[in-house]
Amino acid sequence: MNDDIRALARARWRVAILLSTVVFVIYFGFIFAVAFEKEVMATELVPGLSVGILAGALVIIGAWLTTWAYVAWANASYDTRLSALNGKKP
């Protein structure tokens, strides 16, 4: 199996690990804040909207953004290189 394919797989692996780490940090940042910073989370930015609620919504949005980032990268970069490799094989 040639090196180009392996290099492509490694590139995907790097993107996957990077984005997984981002999601992990965002989510567990939220969990830690919920567990250890209760007063901060309870602070209301505008009446009704506590930091906690905003943080939770941001976790969900963060999940969307990382998902979108991966799909955008995969569609643009990964798929192009993959079909080039497929075309090249004898």
Added chain:
Amino acid sequence: MNPTTPTTSLGEPNLTAIAFFFVFIAITLAITYWAARKTKTTEEFFAAGRSISGRQNGFALAGDYMSAASFLGIAGLVSLSGFDGLIYSTGWLVGWPVVLFLIAEPLRNLGKYTFADVVSFRMKQTPVRISAAIGTLAVVAFYLIAQMVGAGNLIKLMFGISYELAVVVVGLVMLAYVLFGGMIATTWVQIVKAVLLLFGAALLCFLTLAKFNFNPAELFAKAAETYGAEVLAPGKQVANPWDAISLGLALMFGTAGLPHILMRFYTVPDAKAARQSVFWATGLIGIFYLMTFVLGFGAMVLVGREAITAIDKGGNMAAPLLAEVLGGTGLLGFIAAVAFATILAVVAGLTLSGAAALSHDLWVSVHRKGDAPREEQLMVARVATVVLGIVAIALGIIFKGQNVAFMVGLAFAVAASGNFPALVLSIFWRGFTTAGAVTSIIVGTLSSLALIAVSPTIMVDIMGAESALFPLKNPAIVTIPLGFAAGILVSLFVPEKTARDAYDAKERRMIMGTE
């Protein structure tokens, strides 16, 4: 706006609900009839002939995942505790990016129908298939118990029929979908249900926010005014920070180990479609959880905690009660039917994945060494489906009255500890061996079961002991590392050259897919 006094028609037979219910059954049975005519091979029975598009599968994944527990349970939790429900919502969502980044594409490239296909792709088939089937059936069993008991209670509450009859009805209807229509019917039932559920939740959200100038903050402020500012902040659910972390780990990594979810990835033509389906699913499920949060607060303010707990202590009727306040018995009936559809779709998916473990993994791959005529494979698949349907009904009846909310958490913990480590190590580590795979699955599964058996939920809440042997409600923080450690250590101590070589041989297929 004062909380209404508890006068509700919940519990009495609701003509609108029954009418919507029959309409839904009619549509889905028509789908099943259409699907049955197209289901001739195991490829159609288990994988819908790979004919599902990325976007369709995204809806089906969302339909498979958004259970009555998340719709009614989270809305209920938010209506009683406020902010705390968001901890579950976010946890149940963040598993999906993990599936997308690490699992979806390699899984689709390597396997055929089940997750056991992937874990065993370069190993000795028999031991790995058996372990993976055990991991699958354990998760399916606990998830099924939670769904069937929840279904019985819900339908009894909403339609006024007896618990046992409700369980039997759910079992028989979902059996019809799976037995005759296989994965094609199951997929389309899940898609229909996803659309209905999202529409229903959106409608309720719209009507709720209309009373608050379409400003969610106004709704939350009103809730704080009525019940105190603590509803906007972390509460009792995270009393123990380690519990919160452990639960978070189970939710995040458990999604990637749920057999009925993993099975859905084989219904699309290629890895790119698999990727797109997770993209769609994540978007839909995220919107759903944002909506259930708003609905929970809507119920808190417009229905009131007393009314909600009067019907059901756990708060599970918050969303239907909100529907009744906003749109009368008509809207209540629609939401009740949607909740029923939700249960059917999830239970069908679970039964099909259990049937695949029994027939494809155990009968065909282990007993027949992978070589069985097509008619036999299909027949065994159908027999396995009937067996599981009967088991599902029996489990629902046996566990009547039990507090089974913890079983979903249990299913996620087993999935995260028994299935997820083995799956990830199979895909990403050349040095993973047969012995490592078997040990990882068995250790992960058994340790989760054991630690939950001695956790506060079982020992204190159910058995009434003074304190529990294991302090955490969810064992994930211990058992996920155990699953990984077992797999890695055993593979290092007992290396297997054939597994290594087979990885190299199959690596190209994992990345490029089959032509």
